[in-house]
Amino acid sequence: xxxxxxxxxxxxxxxxxxxxxLLTAVVVPRPIAWVSTVSAEGVDNLAPHSFFTVSCxxxxxxxFTTVGRKDSLVNVEQTREFVVNLAxxxxxxxxxxTGTEFPAEHxxxxxxxxxxxxxxxxxPKRVAESPVALECVLHSATRFGDxxxxxxxxxxxxxxxxxxxxxxxxxxxxxxxxxxxxxxxxTIGEVRSIPRIRYAEWPGHYGERE
Numbered sequence: 001x002x003x004x005x006x007x008x009x010x011x012x013x014x015x016x017x018x019x020x021x022l023l024t025a026v027v028v029p030r031p032i033a034w035v036s037t038v039s040a041e042g043v044d045n046l047a048p049h050s051f052f053t054v055s056c057x058x059x060x061x062x063x064f065t066t067v068g069r070k071d072s073l074v075n076v077e078q079t080r081e082f083v084v085n086l087a088x089x090x091x092x093x094x095x096x097x098t099g100t101e102f103p104a105e106h107x108x109x110x111x112x113x114x115x116x117x118x119x120x121x122x123x124p125k126r127v128a129e130s131p132v133a134l135e136c137v138l139h140s141a142t143r144f145g146d147x148x149x150x151x152x153x154x155x156x157x158x159x160x161x162x163x164x165x166x167x168x169x170x171x172x173x174x175x176x177x178x179x180x181x182x183x184x185x186x187t188i189g190e191v192r193s194i195p196r197i198r199y200a201e202w203p204g205h206y207g208e209r210e
Contacts, residue, residue, distance in 0.1 A: 051065035059153050061151050062152055069148075076152075084133070086132035088176060114127055122156075136155065139151040
């Protein structure tokens with residue numbers, strides 16, 4: 001498809017919600033952090049966050065963004081711990097349901113019917129049904145306008161044996177969900193594999209001159 005004409009959008013003149021909808025429709029697909037936390041009062045919380053990625057490899061740090069002061073953020077500030085659970089497509093409806101704005105005193109584990117299991121090194125529960133759980137302690141949190149980016153140092157990773165092949169997670173077994181625009185979600189679809197080309201092997205390159 002060839003695009004002959006562009007439409008311009010100015011974030012300074014558009015309504016906040018309209019530009020948010022544009023951003024989330026074009027920054028796609030977005031992996032989902034299914035974040036479990038626990039409040040200072042001991043109430044378990046579980047919520048999906050689709051602004052999620054790896055921040056650093058040494059030390060291992062992941063990040064998720066919460067728009068507004070959601071329970072996930074409040075709990076992390078209070079306890080300094082959380083778990084990122086992989087959001088698999090088999091739990092599509094339950095993951096979506098945990099995005100409902102339940103009162104803080106309600107546990108999404110109980111309301112949605114999710115099984116919790118004890119974590120190894122942190123207090124928040126892991127999602128037993130999730131194939132991967134990254135247990136994190138709070139590294140830092142940075143606020144930008146109406147949002148807060150939460151950085152967590154991964155202190156333990158737990159992966160279901162069935163999702164591994166020769167000790168490495170297989171994407172076909174993880175089957176993660178991703179968020180798109182509006183109410184749209186995506187599955188992994190076709191998986192392609194291609195090795196990265198080293199500069200020394202680039203066509204026409206014959207190595208550095210002596």
